[in-house]
Amino acid sequence: MKVITGVVGNDIHVVANRLIDLSLRARGYEVFNLGVNTHLEEFFDAAVETGAEVLMISSLNGEAEGWGREVKLLKSRYRTLDDLLMMIGGNLVVGSGRTEDIVARYKNYGFDIVCHQVDLNTGLDMLAELLQERGLQ
Amino acid sequence: MSQENQKLLIDVGSTYFKISTLDSIEQHFRDFNKDILDDLMNKCGDTVSRFQKDDIYICSSANGGLSALIIGVTNSFSLKYATNIAFNSGINIIDTILYQNIEDYSVPSDIIDVVIIVGGVNSHGGLFSGALYSYLSQLNYSNIVFVGSEQDAPAISKEIEKVVVLPNIIDDRLHIVEQHLKEYLTNLYQQDIEGKEDIKHLYSITANQIFSTPYIVNRALPYISQKFPVADPFILLDIGGATTDIHYSKDLVEDNLTTENEYDRLVFKRLGVYKSRQSLILAAQGNEFVYELLTHLKVTEKIFIDQNEKATRILMQLAIFLVLCKTSHYGQAYVNLKLLSVNSIVFTGGITKVLAIEDIETIIAFFYRKILSSGHRPVAILDSNYDIWTLGAKV
Ligand code: B12
Numbered sequence: 001m002k003v004i005t006g007v008v009g010n011d012i013h014v015v016a017n018r019l020i021d022l023s024l025r026a027r028g029y030e031v032f033n034l035g036v037n038t039h040l041e042e043f044f045d046a047a048v049e050t051g052a053e054v055l056m057i058s059s060l061n062g063e064a065e066g067w068g069r070e071v072k073l074l075k076s077r078y079r080t081l082d083d084l085l086m087m088i089g090g091n092l093v094v095g096s097g098r099t100e101d102i103v104a105r106y107k108n109y110g111f112d113i114v115c116h117q118v119d120l121n122t123g124l125d126m127l128a129e130l131l132q133e134r135g136l137q
Numbered sequence: 138m139s140q141e142n143q144k145l146l147i148d149v150g151s152t153y154f155k156i157s158t159l160d161s162i163e164q165h166f167r168d169f170n171k172d173i174l175d176d177l178m179n180k181c182g183d184t185v186s187r188f189q190k191d192d193i194y195i196c197s198s199a200n201g202g203l204s205a206l207i208i209g210v211t212n213s214f215s216l217k218y219a220t221n222i223a224f225n226s227g228i229n230i231i232d233t234i235l236y237q238n239i240e241d242y243s244v245p246s247d248i249i250d251v252v253i254i255v256g257g258v259n260s261h262g263g264l265f266s267g268a269l270y271s272y273l274s275q276l277n278y279s280n281i282v283f284v285g286s287e288q289d290a291p292a293i294s295k296e297i298e299k300v301v302v303l304p305n306i307i308d309d310r311l312h313i314v315e316q317h318l319k320e321y322l323t324n325l326y327q328q329d330i331e332g333k334e335d336i337k338h339l340y341s342i343t344a345n346q347i348f349s350t351p352y353i354v355n356r357a358l359p360y361i362s363q364k365f366p367v368a369d370p371f372i373l374l375d376i377g378g379a380t381t382d383i384h385y386s387k388d389l390v391e392d393n394l395t396t397e398n399e400y401d402r403l404v405f406k407r408l409g410v411y412k413s414r415q416s417l418i419l420a421a422q423g424n425e426f427v428y429e430l431l432t433h434l435k436v437t438e439k440i441f442i443d444q445n446e447k448a449t450r451i452l453m454q455l456a457i458f459l460v461l462c463k464t465s466h467y468g469q470a471y472v473n474l475k476l477l478s479v480n481s482i483v484f485t486g487g488i489t490k491v492l493a494i495e496d497i498e499t500i501i502a503f504f505y506r507k508i509l510s511s512g513h514r515p516v517a518i519l520d521s522n523y524d525i526w527t528l529g530a531k532v
Pocket of ligand 1: 093
């Protein structure tokens with residue numbers, strides 16, 4: 001199973017990104033890590049080049065709030081990404097907010113799994129569960 | 138005298154040729170009714186005959202490079218990487234096609250020298266299908282190369298006649314691998330130069346390989362400070378009869394791809410003052426700042442119709458301005474150089490025989506003020522004795 005990961009926008013918080021890379025590999029995924037400072041188009045382009053099944057975006061400084069709004073439109077321009085499983089985690093807003101609201105908002109943006117301030121291992125368990133549900137793992 | 142000192146260097150350009158010995162440099166306009174060799178022997182036969190075949194080194198920029206069309210599956214990886222490699226090999230890119238929309242692109246009518254197909258990491262496959270083959274069946278091309286996923290290579294080889302398959306330019310970490318495609322394209326360019334009948338004849342006076350001039354210039358750049366007081370980072374403009382070349386160090390590009398060579402090169406094919414004079418004028422007329430620049434130079438647009446020395450001088454000044462524009466945020470070209478960090482601008486090529494340093498400085502000042510709203514003034518350096526080319530030929 002191939003996973004694209006990286007930190008969206010102009011966000012340079014790199015520590016979580018390294019941990020995600022290691023943890024995914026430890027769980028047997030093939031990882032394509034785009035690192036920090038990654039733009040949305042690059043995430044989708046990487047999915048096209050690699051045929052990845054999962055896109056796992058991090059946002060630590062909260063920038064994703066802005067980028068999230070563009071996800072649906074941008075993704076609709078790609079012809080081969082309809083089945084891409086989309087996941088996002090980290091600090092998904094600038095400042096604070098109610099988790100239910102934040103999750104609902106990002107689901108509306110087109111994400112299948114939303115992990116606002118959720119610990120990484122819990123998040124990866126959620127991914128495994130969904131993959132199983134969809135008969136992918 | 139050391140052996141190196143006894144070399145004769147010859148550069149064949151689209152407009153004139155120049156020959157350089159240890160103590161002299163000559164430049165002659167080409168006579169297009171004559172074969173290059175005849176023309177050369179006619180004008181400098183005495184000098185040439187003083188040298189052994191082993192000591193004569195020739196380079197040529199007479200053909201302005203090859204044309205390429207690139208078909209890739211994404212903008213951020215396959216198209217970007219192939220474009221970068223092609224530019225660095227001296228290739229002019231006619232168009233890039235995003236594969237998923239290939240049916241929406243029109244088919245160029247010109248013959249394309251080389252088509253490059255790229256897409257996918259090696260662990261992915263099945264990226265191309267019938268749409269690719271039907272597009273290619275309408276296209277006129279001389280060479281075609283596949284540098285995408287190795288899983289797709291067998292199908293591509295089966296469907297496309299005479300396709301050359303090379304290792305993927307995208308590695309397993311989605312990073313660029315330049316080497317193989319670059320070597321292939323550089324060789325094609327080289328074969329193209331050597332294949333020209335005119336150039337073939339030149340092998341009767343040299344025992345050495347004939348290289349392309351931009352290759353020679355690029356090779357000289359790491360050693361440039363041996364000849365000029367150049368402050369890094371610098372850019373080099375080679376403004377010639379048919380094309381304008383810009384060479385720049387990698388630190389000047391925002392979007393840094395990790396590649397092995399230090400200097401990149403970009404060609405503006407129809408931006409020359411003799412052979413492509415008309416398209417230079419057209420480009421100038423399309424630039425909203427040019428009229429202000431003409432006023433600044435105290436001339437009117439009548440200069441575009443004039444055919445005198447002054448008009449040539451003004452056109453060369455415009456060529457400098459246009460190239461700088463094209464590589465700035467204003468130009469939207471393939472690269473966007475950090476021009477505010479540039480400390481020196483080196484000029485070489487025919488331009489150095491026509492413009493004085495003040496003619497150039499005024500353009501640089503105008504460009505930085507108007508386009509970049511800055512008082513920054515990189516130092517202009519004029520390579521008026523073809524030292525850079527001599528340096529590159531000797532490396
Ligand atoms: C170190 C740090 C920096 C360093 C970064 C160095 C580097 N290159 O990494 C520096 C000083 C440069 C920095 C800069 C800034 N920072 Co800072 N930074 C931190 C800090 C203190 C620690 C981050 C860290 O590395 N944590 C360790 C890792 C392992 O934990 P983590 O990042 O939280 O990730 C975990 C989870 O979130 C989760 N996770 C992450 N991504 C994903 C994805 C998925 C799918 C899943 C399931 C889970 C998951 O997994 C990880 C492990 O459990 C945090 C505060 C904090 N204590 O968290 C602020 C913090 C992230 N920074 C913050 C801010 C605001 C900034 C700046 C804007 C400050 C400024 N005004 O200049 C800049 C932004 C720079 C930029 N362009 O991005 C805010 C963000 C606030 C928000 N979102 O509302 C924080 C939260 C501090 C705060 N409380 O205000 N920062």
